[in-house]
Amino acid sequence: MAVTLKDVAERAGVSRSAVSRTFTEGASVSAKTRKKVEKAARELNYSPSFIARSLATSRTKLIGLIANNFQNPVFLEVFDLFTQSLQERGLRPLLVNMTNQNDAEESVQMLKQYSVDGVILASSTMPPEFPQAFMGAGVPVVHAFGRYSPTPDVHVVGIDNIHCGALAAQTLSDHGYKKLGFLGGPQAATSTQDRENGFTSKAAQLGFLDVEVRYARAYAYDAGYNAMTDLLAENKVDAIFCADDLICMGAIDAAREHGVSIPEEMGFIGFNDMAMARWRAYSITTIRQPLTDIILGSVELVVSLLEQPDRAPEARLLPCKVIERDTLRSRPS
Amino acid sequence: MAVTLKDVAERAGVSRSAVSRTFTEGASVSAKTRKKVEKAARELNYSPSFIARSLATSRTKLIGLIANNFQNPVFLEVFDLFTQSLQERGLRPLLVNMTNQNDAEESVQMLKQYSVDGVILASSTMPPEFPQAFMGAGVPVVHAFGRYSPTPDVHVVGIDNIHCGALAAQTLSDHGYKKLGFLGGPQAATSTQDRENGFTSKAAQLGFLDVEVRYARAYAYDAGYNAMTDLLAENKVDAIFCADDLICMGAIDAAREHGVSIPEEMGFIGFNDMAMARWRAYSITTIRQPLTDIILGSVELVVSLLEQPDRAPEARLLPCKVIERDTLRSRPS
DNA sequence: AATATCTTTGCAACCGGTTGCAATAATAAA
DNA sequence: TTTATTATTGCAACCGGTTGCAAAGATATT
Numbered sequence A, B: 001m002a003v004t005l006k007d008v009a010e011r012a013g014v015s016r017s018a019v020s021r022t023f024t025e026g027a028s029v030s031a032k033t034r035k036k037v038e039k040a041a042r043e044l045n046y047s048p049s050f051i052a053r054s055l056a057t058s059r060t061k062l063i064g065l066i067a068n069n070f071q072n073p074v075f076l077e078v079f080d081l082f083t084q085s086l087q088e089r090g091l092r093p094l095l096v097n098m099t100n101q102n103d104a105e106e107s108v109q110m111l112k113q114y115s116v117d118g119v120i121l122a123s124s125t126m127p128p129e130f131p132q133a134f135m136g137a138g139v140p141v142v143h144a145f146g147r148y149s150p151t152p153d154v155h156v157v158g159i160d161n162i163h164c165g166a167l168a169a170q171t172l173s174d175h176g177y178k179k180l181g182f183l184g185g186p187q188a189a190t191s192t193q194d195r196e197n198g199f200t201s202k203a204a205q206l207g208f209l210d211v212e213v214r215y216a217r218a219y220a221y222d223a224g225y226n227a228m229t230d231l232l233a234e235n236k237v238d239a240i241f242c243a244d245d246l247i248c249m250g251a252i253d254a255a256r257e258h259g260v261s262i263p264e265e266m267g268f269i270g271f272n273d274m275a276m277a278r279w280r281a282y283s284i285t286t287i288r289q290p291l292t293d294i295i296l297g298s299v300e301l302v303v304s305l306l307e308q309p310d311r312a313p314e315a316r317l318l319p320c321k322v323i324e325r326d327t328l329r330s331r332p333s
Numbered sequence C: 001a002a003t004a005t006c007t008t009t010g011c012a013a014c015c016g017g018t019t020g021c022a023a024t025a026a027t028a029a030a
Numbered sequence D: 001t002t003t004a005t006t007a008t009t010g011c012a013a014c015c016g017g018t019t020g021c022a023a024a025g026a027t028a029t030t
Helices: A005-012 A016-022 A031-044 A050-057 A074-088 A104-113 A129-136 A161-174 A190-205 A221-234 A245-257 A291-307 B005-012 B016-022 B031-044 B050-057 B074-088 B104-113 B129-136 B161-174 B190-205 B221-234 B245-257 B291-307
Strands: A062-067 A092-097 A118-122 A141-144 A155-159 A180-184 A212-215 A239-242 A267-272 A286-288 A315-318 A321-323 B062-067 B092-097 B118-122 B141-144 B155-159 B180-184 B212-215 B239-242 B267-272 B286-288 B315-318 B321-323
Touching (some): A005 A016, A005 A031, A074 A118, A074 A291, A074 B074, A074 B092, A092 A104, A092 B092, A118 A291, A129 A141, A155 A291, A161 A190, A161 A239, A180 A245, A190 A212, A245 A267, A291 A315, B005 B031, B074 B092, B092 B104, B104 B129, B129 B141, B155 B291, B161 B267, B180 B245, B212 B221, B221 B239, B239 B245
Parallel strands (some): A118 A141, A141 A155, A155 A315, A180 A239, B062 B092, B062 B118, B141 B155, B180 B212, B180 B239
């Protein structure tokens, strides 16, 4: 059924090795043989089997792409960028959905069985032992959107969430708000912890006495809506840093239903700059995370790890910036 | 480095075949040997190589998951469901991003090289020759969200878009609107064509004289916003069927900016019932597509095709229903 | 106890490539 | 032209499993 090396070799009147070599980068074949082989291959519509090649070379060109967040639309953008840039490099993403996985072991096992060449973890909300588990499998691992550490034990490409929190505090302050609040995602998420820390300490430094801190149950619209509804009843804040745009949209809708005007009575700054942040109904001022750079960086890193698997883990941080739209009143002059 | 069959066999004091058999479904091994082998395997932390197994059995358990739409958030839900249900069956999704691909051949080639067991195309906006190309590769293909045909040449699991269009017309009529409009996605998309047909013919049947038909340049917010802005200037309609919720949100925002009140002055019905349709800022009345059923159906179908690859192509249609929210005024009594 | 039947086991070939090594061919140097 | 050097080629072993087949072992039948 399938046409193999052997068929091509016979047709071209050469040995199997010759055929193999014409399909291998930088192998030694004369122009003449190459010609013959290519002709035969074309006529038979032959294409080499990656499976067989993988077995022989123990390189599969498969990259495990592991995610546990299929709710937040930014991840669609993330998948788009990952798949495209992997494809461009001749690599293939084997997608793993860890949403309902309380145990990383199973996924690790599975990736080992497929002998993926490398693994990219795409998530900030991941129990710290997960990266470890993948790390332990002896496969190059890059944790995209991972937490910064000066001495990471796994390669990380991401952002400085603490600095982002500070950026948010500074921005709210600049725009003349007086009573700041933080609305995080799940308290267990390191991204929320870091953004909160950065936010509250910068706020303190800027002279804000106390900052109201709340958590949404998830990085999700409803969670933001509910948390904000509670917060509104207490009338404690006039500006909020939401740790995610989705949360921010929920919060904004809650505020509007409560009759508060945005940005005059209450200011909002979000996080991510997802596509929807631009929608007219929201037009959120938000902190943009350099998605493309993070992803290209992760892919590049994993590719270079294929060559030198033992490079010491590094953390690569990329800068975020504030995108000003319409949920903050204009700066006082 | 990696521990193989041979290592386990030696340690357990049995033949390689014995080890292979204890790891193969329904092979004949005595309880005693199985015990020994499992012990040895555990001690060595052995797990069989899928690559080697694939080579021997010519079954990879890899399913090509092909998509060309990474802009519409519903697809995140689609990926979530696909990956989960494939995983549950011990299959693995090899994700292919055809966004920038004008030629299917390359992807077909690639999937052939990885010898995927089957392929799922997840898209409605796909040139008809693509399914053909994948079909031609001699691999089971299921076209999820594909177009209905009584005599399909590739397996299809999807919805009856013509009927959905009719449903929309009926609904707008029921709610007392008089001047109907259709706002589609790209005119080349079969899903738009079918929804339009169903909509206009049902409208005609219900006595609507002429229906305004427009197309957004893409299934996207901005496209909907722009198309609606144009349409509003002409003041021709009082109710619109948008062929996608994203388009609908753009259109709604355009209408609001134009000062028209929803649902009194203008009614909207969307399509998909994506998560955002529920957001308070929109709360769109929309036609729900049974995503979960389509996906489970597609996976089931592809699985059954693994057993009987030559089953005649069938088209499986699943019912949609209207989800009433707040973008249509209440029915006249 | 001897024979028939059913399981379990190991051997060895095979899946479709890659690659080190030695033999051969082509080219350069003397 | 002969010899030294380099480039190409084929052989055969290997990657890590699976599986048909025949031999050996267990169990059932008479």
